[in-house]
Amino acid sequence: MRHTILILLLLCSVTSFAQTTISGKVIDAGNNSPLLGANISLGGGGTAITDKDGMFTIDCSKATVITISFIGYEPVKYTIKNCNDNIRISLTAKTSSMGEVEISATSSLNKSLIYQPQSITKLTTVELKRGTGLYFDDVINQNVPGVTFERRAVNSGQSFNIRGYGNGARGRNGVSSNFDGQGYKVYLNGIPVTDAEGITIMDDIDFGSIGNVEIVKGPAGTLYGLAIAGAVNLKTVKPVKGKTSIGQEAMVGSYGLQRYTTTLQTANERTSLLLNYGKQKSDGYFQHNKSHKDFVNLITEFQPGEKQSVLAYVGYADSYDERGGEQTVAQYQAGNDSGNIEYIKRNAHSHLISYRAGVGHTYALTNWLSNTTSLFGTGLVGDASSAGGWTDRLSLNYGTRSVFNTKFALSTNINLNGLTGFELQRQNAQIMGFNLKADPAAANQNIAAWKYGEPYLVINANTSNTVTVSSTSSLFTEWTLSLPQDISITAGIGFSTMKIRLEDRFNPATATKAAIFEKKYKNMASPHVALNKVFNKMVSVYASYSRGYKAPVSSYFFTPIAAVPGGGAATAQIDSMLKPEVGDQFEIGAKGSVLRNKLYYEVAAFYAKFKDKMTAIAIRNPNDASGGTLYTIMANGGSQDHKGLELLLKYTAYQSETGVIKFIKPFGNLTYSDFEYKNFHIESTVKRAAPNQTKDSAVITNYSGYKVAGVPKVTANLGVDVQLNFGLYGNITYAYRDAVTITSNGLVSGAPFKAPAYSLLNAKVGFQRSLGNHFDLDVFAGVNNITSTQYPIKIFVNQLPDAFIPGPAKANFYGGINVKYNF
Numbered sequence: 176m177r178h179t180i181l182i183l184l185l186l187c188s189v190t191s192f193a194q195t196t197i198s199g200k201v202i203d204a205g206n207n208s209p210l211l212g213a214n215i216s217l218g219g220g221g222t223a224i225t226d227k228d229g230m231f232t233i234d235c236s237k238a239t240v241i242t243i244s245f246i247g248y249e250p251v252k253y254t255i256k257n258c259n260d261n262i263r264i265s266l267t268a269k270t271s272s273m274g275e276v277e278i279s280a281t282s283s284l285n286k287s288l289i290y291q292p293q294s295i296t297k298l299t300t301v302e303l304k305r306g307t308g309l310y311f312d313d314v315i316n317q318n319v320p321g322v323t324f325e326r327r328a329v330n331s332g333q334s335f336n337i338r339g340y341g342n343g344a345r346g347r348n349g350v351s352s353n354f355d356g357q358g359y360k361v362y363l364n365g366i367p368v369t370d371a372e373g374i375t376i377m378d379d380i381d382f383g384s385i386g387n388v389e390i391v392k393g394p395a396g397t398l399y400g401l402a403i404a405g406a407v408n409l410k411t412v413k414p415v416k417g418k419t420s421i422g423q424e425a426m427v428g429s430y431g432l433q434r435y436t437t438t439l440q441t442a443n444e445r446t447s448l449l450l451n452y453g454k455q456k457s458d459g460y461f462q463h464n465k466s467h468k469d470f471v472n473l474i475t476e477f478q479p480g481e482k483q484s485v486l487a488y489v490g491y492a493d494s495y496d497e498r499g500g501e502q503t504v505a506q507y508q509a510g511n512d513s514g515n516i517e518y519i520k521r522n523a524h525s526h527l528i529s530y531r532a533g534v535g536h537t538y539a540l541t542n543w544l545s546n547t548t549s550l551f552g553t554g555l556v557g558d559a560s561s562a563g564g565w566t567d568r569l570s571l572n573y574g575t576r577s578v579f580n581t582k583f584a585l586s587t588n589i590n591l592n593g594l595t596g597f598e599l600q601r602q603n604a605q606i607m608g609f610n611l612k613a614d615p616a617a618a619n620q621n622i623a624a625w626k627y628g629e630p631y632l633v634i635n636a637n638t639s640n641t642v643t644v645s646s647t648s649s650l651f652t653e654w655t656l657s658l659p660q661d662i663s664i665t666a667g668i669g670f671s672t673m674k675i676r677l678e679d680r681f682n683p684a685t686a687t688k689a690a691i692f693e694k695k696y697k698n699m700a701s702p703h704v705a706l707n708k709v710f711n712k713m714v715s716v717y718a719s720y721s722r723g724y725k726a727p728v729s730s731y732f733f734t735p736i737a738a739v740p741g742g743g744a745a746t747a748q749i750d751s752m753l754k755p756e757v758g759d760q761f762e763i764g765a766k767g768s769v770l771r772n773k774l775y776y777e778v779a780a781f782y783a784k785f786k787d788k789m790t791a792i793a794i795r796n797p798n799d800a801s802g803g804t805l806y807t808i809m810a811n812g813g814s815q816d817h818k819g820l821e822l823l824l825k826y827t828a829y830q831s832e833t834g835v836i837k838f839i840k841p842f843g844n845l846t847y848s849d850f851e852y853k854n855f856h857i858e859s860t861v862k863r864a865a866p867n868q869t870k871d872s873a874v875i876t877n878y879s880g881y882k883v884a885g886v887p888k889v890t891a892n893l894g895v896d897v898q899l900n901f902g903l904y905g906n907i908t909y910a911y912r913d914a915v916t917i918t919s920n921g922l923v924s925g926a927p928f929k930a931p932a933y934s935l936l937n938a939k940v941g942f943q944r945s946l947g948n949h950f951d952l953d954v955f956a957g958v959n960n961i962t963s964t965q966y967p968i969k970i971f972v973n974q975l976p977d978a979f980i981p982g983p984a985k986a987n988f989y990g991g992i993n994v995k996y997n998f
Contacts, residue, residue, distance in 0.1 A: 197235040197255065199262025201225050201243055203286075210266060211285050212712035213245040224712065227590060227657075244772075245287075279362070279389055279408040280398045280578070282594040282653040282665060289767050292665055292705035292717035294321070294779045294821065298388035300412075301896065305906050306937060306957060307426065307989050309383045309434060309455065312968060313937070313959070317892045317910055320821035320844040321392055321779075322405075325969040327980055329457045329466035331378040331496035331525040332969070335359055337392055338783060339817050339850045339886045340404035340758070358404040358725045358756075360395070364411060364474065364488040366533040366551040370572045371602035371645040372675070372728040373401050376555070379492035379529035381470040383434065384451060386412030392821075393760040393781065394723025396701025397667040400598055400649030403723035403758040403785070411474055411488075414442035414449045419998040420951075424453075428989030431458030431465075438995075446477040460983045461512035463499040463519045468492065482539040490531040498523035498561060501977035504923055507930075510965060512981060517562040521611055521632045527557040548577040565609040565634050574600035588659045594667075595652040601645070608639035640681040643729040648672045653703065661709035665719075669701040673726040692732055696755055699724040714767025721760050727753040727789060731809040754811050758785045777823040787811040788855070813855030815883055820847040834900065841895040848890075850883035852919065878919045885972040887913035887932075902944035910935045917970055917978050930970060930979070936961040949997050956990035959983070 201213040209229025216222050223231045233241065235258035243264050244250040251264055278286045278295065288295060296319045306313045311333065315324035326333040334356035341358070356375035361368040369375040387410040395402040419441035426434040436453035449472070456467040470492040478484045500515025500523060533551035540546060552573035559566050578596035585591055611632035653667025674695045682690045705719035731753055764779035790812040822845045829839040855878040882888075894908035914929040921927055941955030960966075960983055969980040 196232060197258050197260065197262065198230065198232045199264060201229045201231065201245070201264045201266060203266060210245050212287075212709075213243055213266070214712070216242040216244070227584075227588070280594065282592050282655040282667065283657075283663065285657075288777075289709055289713070289715040290663065290707065292663070292707035292715075292719050293721070294392040294762065294764060294777070294781075296320075296322070296390045296392070296777075296823070298390075300386055303385060303388070305894070305896075305908060306939060306959060307383075307428070307432075307434075309426075311382045314382075314388075315390075316890075317894070317908055318844070319390055320823055320846040320890075321819060321848075322390060323890075327969055328464060328496040328498055328525065329459055330455075330468055330494055331466075331498075331527075333377045333380075334375070335361075335404075335407060336886075337390075337404040338781070338819060339815075339848055339883055340783075340785065341885070357728070358402075360399045360402040360406045361409065362407070363409045363490075363531065364533065365486070365535050365549050365576070366488060366531055366553070367572075367574070367576075367598075367600060368409075368553075370553075370570070371574070371600035371647045372643075372673075373647070373725060374728060376527070378494045378496070378525060378527045379468075379470075379531075379555075380409070381453065381455075381468065381472070381492065383436065383453070383455070384411050384470070384472055385409050392779075393762060393783065394701060394703075394721040394758050396649075396669040396671060396699075396723040397651055397653050397703040397721065398594070398669065400647065400651070400669060400671045401673065401699070401724055401726060403725040403756060411472055412449065413474075414440035414447045416442045416444065416447070418442065420995050421998075422951075422993060422995035424991065424993045426989060426991030429985075429987035430460055430983065431456065432989060433457075434991070446475070448475045449473070459497065459499070461499050461981055462514035463497045463523070464514075466494075466496045468494045484537045485534065486537075487534045488532065491529070493528050495526045496524060498525065500562065501971050501974070502979040502981060503976045504917075504928070504978055507965075507967070507979040507981065510984065512984070515562065515977060521560050521562065521565075523559075523561045525557070525559045527555060529556075530554045543582050545580045546577065547580070548575065550575050560611070564611060564638065567607045567609075568604065570602055570604035572600060572602040574598065590657040591654060592657070593652065593654040597651070598647075598649045600647045603642075603644055605640070605642045607637060607641075609634045609636065610638050611635055637681065640679070641729070642678045642680060644676045645729060646674050651701075661712070663707045663709075665703070665705040665707070667703045669703075671699045671701065671724060671726075672697040673699075675727075675729050675732070677729050677732060694727075694732065696726045699726070699755060710767075713772075714765065714769065716763075716765045718763045719761075721762075723758045723760075725756040725758075725789075727755065727809070731789065753789065753809060754787045756785055756787050756789060756811075758783060760784075773827045775825045777821075779821045781817070781819055781821075783817040783819075784814060784853075785817070786814045788813060788815055813879070814853045815855070816851050816853050817883070818849045821845070832900070837898045837900045839895065839897050841893075843893045844891070846890045848886050848888055850886050852878040852881050852883060855879050855919075876920075881920055882916060884916045884919050884921075885970050887915045889913040902942050903940075904943060905938070905940035907938040908936070910937075912966070915970065918973050918975065923975060930967065933964050933966040934962070935959070935964055935966065951993075951995040951997065953993040954991075956988070958986055958988050961986050 201210045203210055210225060211227050211229065213225040214222060215231050215233060217233060223233050225231045235255060239255050240252060241255065242250055242252050243266065245266055249267050251266060253262065253264060278291060281291060283290050288297065298314065298318055302318045303314055312324045312326060315322055321338050323336045325336065337359055357373055359375065361375045361377065363380065368377060389408040391406045393405055395406045399406040422438045424436040434455045436451055438451040440449045452471050454469050457465065459465050473489045476484065476486045498518055500518030531553045533549055535547060535549035537547040538545060555568065555570045557568045576598040578594060581593040583591045612635040614631050614633045649669055649671045651667065651669035653665065655663050655665045657663045677692045679690045701722050701724060703721040705717060707715055707717040709715040760781055760783040762779055762781040766777040768775045788811065789809055791809060825840065825842045827838060827840050829836060831837065856875055890913065891911045892908065894906060896906045898904040911934045912932060914932040916929050937959045938961065939955060939957030941953060943953040945951050963985045965984050966982050967979045968982040971978050
């Protein structure tokens with residue numbers, strides 16, 4: 176009898192325990208992956224933390240309501256109705272996330288930013304739509320410390336500058352970064368915008384259609400190949416699951432701004448489709464600066480099975496921008512926006528028609544192995560004119576990228592996750608150059624003379640015709656070992672190869688150089704190693720080292736040479752001595768959330784050294800009293816040392832779902848840059864001109880010790896987002912840029928000169944609300960450059976006398992309305 180009573184008591188205790196203990200799992204609503212470190216708060220007191228599989232266990236007797244929260248996700252409240260339930264909680268990423276997930280390429284299984292041991296900045300619609308949302312210089316320059324974005328006109332000549340690395344090296348004197356974007360990789364919906372040579376042209380991208388941005392700062396060769404400065408992943412807006420809608424957006428503003436976009440989107444649990452069509456135009460900010468762009472984007476995603484998903488993207492754009500030329504220093508100081516007459520009479524412009532397409536397939540082969548493979552292609556047809564003449568370009572760029580993701584549980588709390596893959600690209604391009612002459616049809620017409628007293632110029636004789644075949648291959652692997660105490664070690668390496676074949680089809684009888692040139696750069700190894708430690712699932716510290724490369728492009732090898740007075744006929748020169756640039760970066764940093772998740776911060780200090788920097792050398796004609804340049808060649812000049820500090824802060828000062836004010840969120844960032852030329856000697860040549868000289872003369876310029884031109888020492892941004900619960904929202908932003916030198920030695924006309932510091936103040940207000948069950952309304956208005964500050968949207972370094980592309984010098988206004996009908 177005694178034994179029977181003991182057995183009954185034991186059964187009762189077991190039953191009681193089973194009924195008061197409940198288990199559950201927390202996952203990402205977007206990709207169903209488990210969330211490690213999610214916080215479970217019990218209404219009756221106490222907390223629990225999810226493990227690596229997203230699992231948790233709580234005492235059911237102490238709470239009927241639990242709150243599940245995770246950095247970067249909207250919190251969820253769950254009411255426990257039965258302790259025997261199997262709880263499964265899906266968390267949705269915040270649109271204003273501070274610990275944003277969905278890192279495009281990383282070997283870490285946990286996608287939260289605090290688990291990534293490097294500087295990665297994420298931008299969502301909150302940052303992208305603080306202003307007009309159409310021009311990326313406003314977005315990047317205000318929200319990403321250490322990165323700037325410039326443009327040559329309204330929608331053309333756009334380029335990133337990541338931690339002072341800059342773009343292609345061009346110009347008449349010294350080290351310059353003025354034209355085509357090089358050194359970084361840009362992807363749009365997984366399709367490389369950067370071509371097989373490493374050149375990034377973004378004239379055709381509609382930045383108003385972008386809904387998500389990820390920027391990796393520093394050498395990223397382990398995952399992206401030839402990316403010495405970093406990588407940028409752009410993604411277009413996504414349809415909202417469970418909704419079908421059609422929307423119309425209209426925006427107008429100063430300087431003749433007009434923007435119209437029509438959008439159709441639909442999505443359910445397994446399929447989604449987004450189609451948008453738009454037109455955009457502007458009269459520009461100064462003389463000969465008009466712009467227009469038409470675009471179409473189609474994005475569809477579907478899941479043919481539980482283990483598969485397919486994403487397809489097709490895009491078309493037709494972009495045309497007039498170029499007014501650069502202002503001289505004197506013009507900029509005087510606020511003279513008349514532009515450059517040599518550009519205007521040549522109808523200088525950039526015209527680009529592009530077709531982009533790609534399809535990606537993801538397949539979960541097993542529970543520890545999955546693969547994502549994409550095929551892509553881009554066709555570009557373009558023409559451009561400037562003071563130097565007219566250029567036609569036709570190119571086809573295509574390739575594939577395939578990545579295997581692996582994950583192994585080595586023990587209960589030790590995991591090994593890996594990413595291994597390859598990317599292949601090939602480009603066939605033909606580029607033809609022409610000189611210009613006065614329009615004979617308008618020789619006797621006063622309209623041709625215009626107000627400058629000079630005729631417009633039209634295409635004349637062919638001056639160059641080159642055909643290039645470029646191919647790039649990258650093999651990479653990166654692994655993260657997750658250890659107890661939230662310590663992880665990341666290590667990887669990438670191998671890149673570039674091959675260029677150039678054929679000169681403009682090969683006159685007087686030419687003395689070979690018409691065909693081939694060059695291959697191989698075994699460019701890019702290692703990466705990092706250590707990361709996370710404390711209390713909220714903050715982390717890390718240290719990392721990475722290396723990257725940038726190989727020369729075809730235009731660096733081929734140099735058309737004009738006829739030298741008294742020295743021979745026109746010809747061309749091919750130079751095969753160039754070496755790839757090499758970049759090494761050391762970085763330490765910390766990021767995380769403190770003050771009960773109200774303050775999110777990122778801080779990073781880095782030292783980067785770029786060796787064998789490619790630069791332009793001017794070959795001058797001594798018989799030209801003005802010092803005119805006969806032609807320009809490329810050479811490896813020296814190295815640059817970049818030391819910097821970056822800080823980003825986001826703070827939730829107030830938040831309420833029931834009061835009048837929904838939230839008040841101040842934000843800010845600071846960048847300190849100490850960049851110098853090291854061992855940077857450039858030897859330029861004065862070409863002999865018979866019979867006055869017997870040999871060429873060399874001029875050696877030493878830039879060692881000078882600060883890198885075009886990079887402000889200090890940049891700072893402050894702002895605040897405010898939203899009310901009944902739909903009113905607004906923001907105000909302040910941006911400061913320090914003074915910068917515009918030449919490598921800091922001199923203009925022999926005297927020290929800096930482009931002056933400036934500050935910009937912008938503001939926006941709007942009202943957003945659902946009207947009934949079917950209509951969503953968003954009405955907004957804003958003003959940029961409230962204080963009418965003079966500032967440049969681009970500085971042409973080392974390109975005197977022309978140096979500045981001016982921005983809007985007066986306060987400029989915009990306003991718009993978005994109407995969406997939900998079916």
